[in-house]
Amino acid sequence: MSSQFDPKFDELQWVIQIRRTLEEDQLDDQEYSGELPVCIFNVPKALLSTHPDSYTPQQVSLGPYHYWRPELFEMERYKLAAAKTTQKHFQTLKFHNLVDQLIKVEPRIRACYHKYLHFNGETLAWMMAIDASFLLRFLQFYATKEGIRASSRMSHLVDNAILRDMIMLENQIPLFVLRKILEFQFSSLESANDTLFSILIGFCKELSPFKLIIIMEASESAHLLDLLYNMIVPKIEEPSEIIELDVHGKETSSADSSSYVKKLLHEIWKLISKLNRGPVRFIKQVIISKAVKFILKFPLTILSNLPGFAMLKQPVEYLFFSQDREESRPENDVSRPPLVEEITIPSVTELTRAGFCFAPTNGGVSTVSFDVKTSTFYLPTVTLDVNTEVVLRNLVAYEASNASGPLVFTRYTELMNGIIDTENDVKALRERGIILNRLKSDGEVASLWNGMSKSIRLTKVPFLDKVIEDVNKYYSGKWRVKVGILLKVYVFDPWQFLALLAAILVLLLMTLQAFCSIYINTRVLPVKRTRTVI
Structure with missing residues (x-):
């Protein structure tokens, strides 16, 4: 030999x-x-x-x-x-x-x-x-x-x-x-x-x-x-279009923000949620009603074209009209492969703070689902040990090499990659029985999922893509999430904050100027008329 x-x-x-x-x-x-x-x-x-x-x-x-x-x-x-x-x-x-x-x-x-x-x-x-x-x-x-x-x-x-x-x-x-x-x-x-x-x-x-x-x-x-x-991996009979595409790097979540901001918003929203009845509930319904949206939309279109008011247009539209855009968006074509951005999903910690629940299932990858009524995200129980990473990676490689249809298992690994960012995310899933950790620490599990490779091509996986879409839509529709994103973009970002502050100051000055003009005219003109008579 x-x-x-x-x-x-x-x-x-x-x-x-x-x-x-x-x-x-x-x-x-x-x-x-x-x-x-x-x-x-x-x-x-x-x-x-x-x-x-x-x-x-x-x-x-x-x-x-x-x-x-x-x-x-x-x-x-x-x-x-x-x-x-x-x-x-x-x-x-x-x-x-x-x-x-x-x-x-x-x-x-x-x-x-x-x-x-x-x-x-x-x-x-x-x-x-x-x-x-x-x-x-x-x-x-x-x-x-x-x-x-x-x-x-x-x-x-x-x-x-x-x-x-x-x-x-x-x-x-x-x-x-x-x-x-x-x-x-x-x-x-x-x-x-x-x-x-x-x-x-x-x-x-x-x-x-x-x-x-x-x-x-x-x-x-x-x-x-x-x-x-x-x-x-379950067999999927639906035909799907395949796009050959090299994907490099890890996608960043659009909902990332500093932890102290999230904690603050979470506590504030918990307090408001407890008062979600009577006058508070009525005010909330009035704010998001179609009448208020119609009243706001017309002057907003005019004011947004004035100097200093352009900064106010985006946050107001985000709070009051984002849901309308989601409802008016046409349904996704089943045969259209998803874009890279559509794989993005908030982490377990972010979803938990937004009111999501996680529950384990006894099945395989096909049991991934999301119940909108109960805000429950169902994931299969996965056992992780020293051999798991090699098993997962070779399953992905075999699917990429052999499968002519949807990359079901690869999309599952991308889903887990998306919802797990830190060891806190792993801890939350472990405490709920979704992850059975036989490794040394939760940090190793987080590194395992975050290190998983992206697929070498993008395909449409109907049931998993539907879950990701429903979770993102439900998450982005939460008012606490909207307020958090606005605070991040327009308050805690220095430049955005200064621009917003300048716009508010201009608005206040213009209001004060208008008030003073009206007040002076109503006080001075009658006095001059009295002196003329004498």
């Missing part, structure tokens, strides 16, 4: 493989019929550059993408040990008989990988047989913890680093290869399928951050990561 892979292309071998592929009329595998779908991809460069360690195996290589990396050669002896153990479970056949069977389905194996494989057929078959044996043995020992304790050889290998390596996109092996091994061990194909299904489901339950939806057979999935994705 060479210690380093030679990247130069073997032209003769390539010609032989291409010629063989074109000359074959059909595959010898009786199980397969139809097209050959690519299911194991290279991680998109836009994602790989953000956090390479989450996509690059650190302990063990599975499959051809990282097979020749010298730093992973230490695990080869454990792979060979797993192959010997696998051979002992064969009834009458030898390990090379398994390799012969894999050589027959070599084109199918190659078709699963997006990258061209610089291996001849026999090398690829031996690689698959050995790596699949190791993976299968690891899954079996991991699924039965008693087996882990009983095996001194495998016990020290069962660590989080290997678990993370096994779920990485570029480190996947087609599941039909694992099924081939089990067929050699069992008398029937049904027994092999049942055994494989139970092993994979047990592994996914341990590794998944969410409650799994087991609605399919393992045979319907391409590999381990694909199986986990299918049990976490």
